[in-house]
Amino acid sequence: MKRFLTVDDIGDLGQALKEAAEVKKTPYAWDTLGKNKTITLIFFNSSLRTRLSTQKAAMNLGMNVIVLDVNKDGWQLETEFGVVMDGDKPEHLREAVPVIGRYCDIIGVRSFASFEDKKADYEEEILNQFINFAGVPIISMESATRHPLQAFADLFTIEEFKNKERPKVVLTWAPHPRALPQAVPNSFVEWMKVADVDLVVTHPKGYELSPEFTDGVTVEYDQKKAFEDADFIYAKNWASYEQYGQLLSQDKSWTVDEEKMSLTNDARFMHCLPVRRNMIVTDGVIDSENSIVIDEAANRVVSAQVVIKRMLEALK
Ligand SMILES: CCC[C@H](NC(=O)CCC(=O)O)C(=O)O
Numbered sequence: 530m531k532r533f534l535t536v537d538d539i540g541d542l543g544q545a546l547k548e549a550a551e552v553k554k555t556p557y558a559w560d561t562l563g564k565n566k567t568i569t570l571i572f573f574n575s576s577l578r579t580r581l582s583t584q585k586a587a588m589n590l591g592m593n594v595i596v597l598d599v600n601k602d603g604w605q606l607e608t609e610f611g612v613v614m615d616g617d618k619p620e621h622l623r624e625a626v627p628v629i630g631r632y633c634d635i636i637g638v639r640s641f642a643s644f645e646d647k648k649a650d651y652e653e654e655i656l657n658q659f660i661n662f663a664g665v666p667i668i669s670m671e672s673a674t675r676h677p678l679q680a681f682a683d684l685f686t687i688e689e690f691k692n693k694e695r696p697k698v699v700l701t702w703a704p705h706p707r708a709l710p711q712a713v714p715n716s717f718v719e720w721m722k723v724a725d726v727d728l729v730v731t732h733p734k735g736y737e738l739s740p741e742f743t744d745g746v747t748v749e750y751d752q753k754k755a756f757e758d759a760d761f762i763y764a765k766n767w768a769s770y771e772q773y774g775q776l777l778s779q780d781k782s783w784t785v786d787e788e789k790m791s792l793t794n795d796a797r798f799m800h801c802l803p804v805r806r807n808m809i810v811t812d813g814v815i816d817s818e819n820s821i822v823i824d825e826a827a828n829r830v831v832s833a834q835v836v837i838k839r840m841l842e843a844l845k
């Protein structure tokens with residue numbers, strides 16, 4: 530495994546979920562696999578869960594871990610090609626990436642969508658500089674268009690908590706004070722489309738995700754109708770794709786509340802976190818016994834450990 534970005538990179542989903550269950554059951558069974566191997570985790574944006582869970586997963590495998598906050602450590606990095614570097618950025622990514630690649634065996638990268646250039650974001654220009662120039666395997670820790678470690682953990686969590694063969698899973702947009710990336714919903718849809726679930730996506734008009742992800746997916750503009758008989762409710766905010774990066778609505782009628790959850794089949798509530806309480810979801814719902822957001826976050830160690838384990842096995 531040279532990169533982990535899309536659902537295709539994990540291979541057979543059934544096998545990956547079996548491996549995840551095994552890793553969760555015996556997390557230290559491969560604690561020498563990473564001996565004398567180093568993973569560098571590079572953050573262009575903030576993180577709690579990804580930062581801690583990916584370090585934990587690497588340590589479970591016996592690896593050395595380096596964490597780099599680009600905006601705090603090292604030099605300000607220029608990411609544009611062809612510019613005259615006479616500003617406040619002393620180093621280009623084109624040099625920094627292969628240099629970092631010489632100090633480690635695997636790199637994890639978090640670099641959110643810029644919302645400045647839709648084409649550059651959706652062509653994954655930043656992440657591809659790592660994939661093309663680092664010389665070591667690359668794990669997306671949320672890129673401009675995807676968050677695969679999150680989606681893998683989300684699917685594994687649904688597998689753990691489902692009480693029927695093909696559960697109804699609803700991805701619902703919810704209001705937020707800022708314009709957030711489409712990466713989490715994109716990956717959620719990408720993974721759920723190939724999983725054994727009945728997926729419905731619900732959001733206000735104008736918040737359609739890129740067709741590359743939602744082609745063939747049921748989109749329901751009536752949130753309450755979408756919630757009917759649902760087994761899992763996955764809430765997330767995202768900015769408009771069509772009017773790229775725009776905050777078209779903060780319509781609080783889309784906040785996930787107890788009344789809407791009563792329309793479901795006693796559904797579990799999920800969110801990748803961090804979550805804006807009483808914007809995305811009411812306190813009553815996220816504090817209820819139906820909420821599995823903490824178990825979902827705990828499973829981020831599992832998804833990261835499966836991916837890193839496979840990369841280490843390929844390095845042997
Ligand atoms: C895992 C989620 C990371 C990120 N979330 C945020 O940036 C939330 C920031 C905020 O609530 O102000 C996102 O929506 O992609």
Ligand SMILES: NC(=O)OP(=O)(O)O
Pocket residue numbers: 575576577578579580671679801802803
């Ligand atoms: N869900 C998730 O990736 O959380 P962080 O942004 O805190 O890493």
